[in-house]
Amino acid sequence: MMTTYRIVEELDKKTLHSYYRQMQLIRTFEERAGVEYMHGKVRGFLHLYIGEEAIAVGTMASLQPQDYVATHYRDHGHALAKGVPANAIMAELFGKATGTTGGMGGSMHIFDKSRNFAGGYAIVGGQMPIAVGLAMASAYLQENRVTVCFVGDGALQEGEFHESMNMASLWKLPVVFVCENNLYGMGVPVSQSLAKRDLYKLAEAYEMPSVQIDGMDVLAVRQTMQEVVDYARAGKGPYFVEAKTYRFRGHSMADPQEYRTQVEEQRWEMKDPIHTYKDWLVEHGFATEADLATMDLSVEDEVQKAVQFAEESPNPPASALFKNVYA
């Protein structure tokens, strides 16, 4: 964390606390989802957002409710930060009828139209043109709406990255791309997959402004994202943000994790976005240990209730198989 942030002047204590609580909610939720996966309650693929919480929280806090978000399959953190209830997300992970998509999408496809959460997507880069399209619709309909598109470092290798960046820039669409660069695709480091070293500079090929930020620092994310989102909202065109981060767990629960060194992992864990923010809050007099403990307990309770809700919820009926299949 830095010593001072301009943005802090605009944020009250309650708001500063909320960033902590939201990150802690994501962390606790993800850890619990991992446990439930080991118990066989969550199946298929599960991609945990542990370590990356600052990006989701700092970004969503810079948005207005009508703004769209489209993201990849590591989407629980984004959904929680956008206000999608933990109950509904956990129920979705359990495949229940009360889940965000009634058990039809699962972990990788969280959708919540009421909160303009336009999907997690499982195809790497697949969400990029869709996000550009959402922005195109907003511009066409002259709506005051920005679309944020989260991508990983892997997506920058796909052809759709190029196509989407090009169109967004050509047509000056109100879309902000946030690349969560956690340094690895699945098991191959980005340095072995992408010729460009500083990923944010790829945007220059499209005459698109870009910036690199510390994705482990929620206030740095918050500050930059506000500027970037305001830029897009003013109709000046798209922006590309590279947020440097690290996932503390494997690519997914299936990952044998043989490709990173302990030294590297420990070095990044020292930059844990939640621990560092906690220290900053206390050091700068914005929170006491008691405040934080209260929030921790509240989060534990919320996640526990979410699991209970998921457990007690019914499965979708067999008839759900053909629901929403019009042809």
Place this chain on the structure above:
Amino acid sequence: MPIITYREAVARGLREGLTEDERMFILGEDVGSYGGAYAVTKGMLKEFGPRRVIDSPLSESAIVGVCTGAAMGGVHPVAEIMTINFTLVAMDQIVNHAAKIRSISNGQYHAPLILRTVTGGGAQLAATHSQSLEPWFASVPGLKVVTPATPYDALGLFRAVREEEDPVVFVEHILLYSTRGEVPDARYVVPLGKADVKRKGIDFTLVAYSRMVQVALAAAQALEEHDVDCEVIDLRTLRPWDKETVLESVKRTGHCIVVEEAWRTGGFGAEVAASVQEEVFDSLDGPVGRIGGADVPIPYNRDLEQLAIPSSERVIQAVRAALNK
């Protein structure tokens, strides 16, 4: 009744859409300044302006993906992929995204996307520009697929497609654009999912779609000399296809051959043939036949290309052989 070309019919449908639906725009390669690769959108950029007729970069995947996202965001895009051969680049967005938005979001989002493209060969454009891939789309849950064969059906189906809330692949044919047919001035609609008996007959059922409807009709005409009265059914929609009309016909004629330009192996004929023998086996006096495109990459040479595409002669031979006439 007025007679117009297939091209004019599609253009009329598009103009109606742009005029009547403010949310509609056309997005594709060379639809604007160039006037459309097949001159369908000629004049529309000037008439409707660049906000409604949008020249796209050469990015098929993004054309489909952006139009899918735009549809999710409340507008009504007509995406054009210049030929069906180029849809291959966009298959992920078509199959993994557009087709699945409604079901994967559990109905929260839907994508009223009209995906226009052009199928078929016969113009000596060689293997990568002459394919008929519409059966592939017809296999995909979440897509509707229409294949108009006449100007009347092209305009009528486009009007119906405008009312759809989910993706439709609207498949025109490269060699049909200059064909002519009667199209009334008064407004009419051709419903999706309904086949059309283009020629009533009692001896044999020929099932076809797109340009092969013309081939089947030509064969039916010639077969009169051999005392065979063919019924020609134009499927018009491949997904969902009108099984009832086909089965009802076969129950009367007892014979069926499917004629399509797509590769015979695994083509739409296979779906029709399997369904017919499953459901009206007792009505059949012989096996259901399939005439499809030769299982080859289509060559440039004119004569070789013609060998790869079904002709009315082949249909005539097949019908006569089936009836021992």
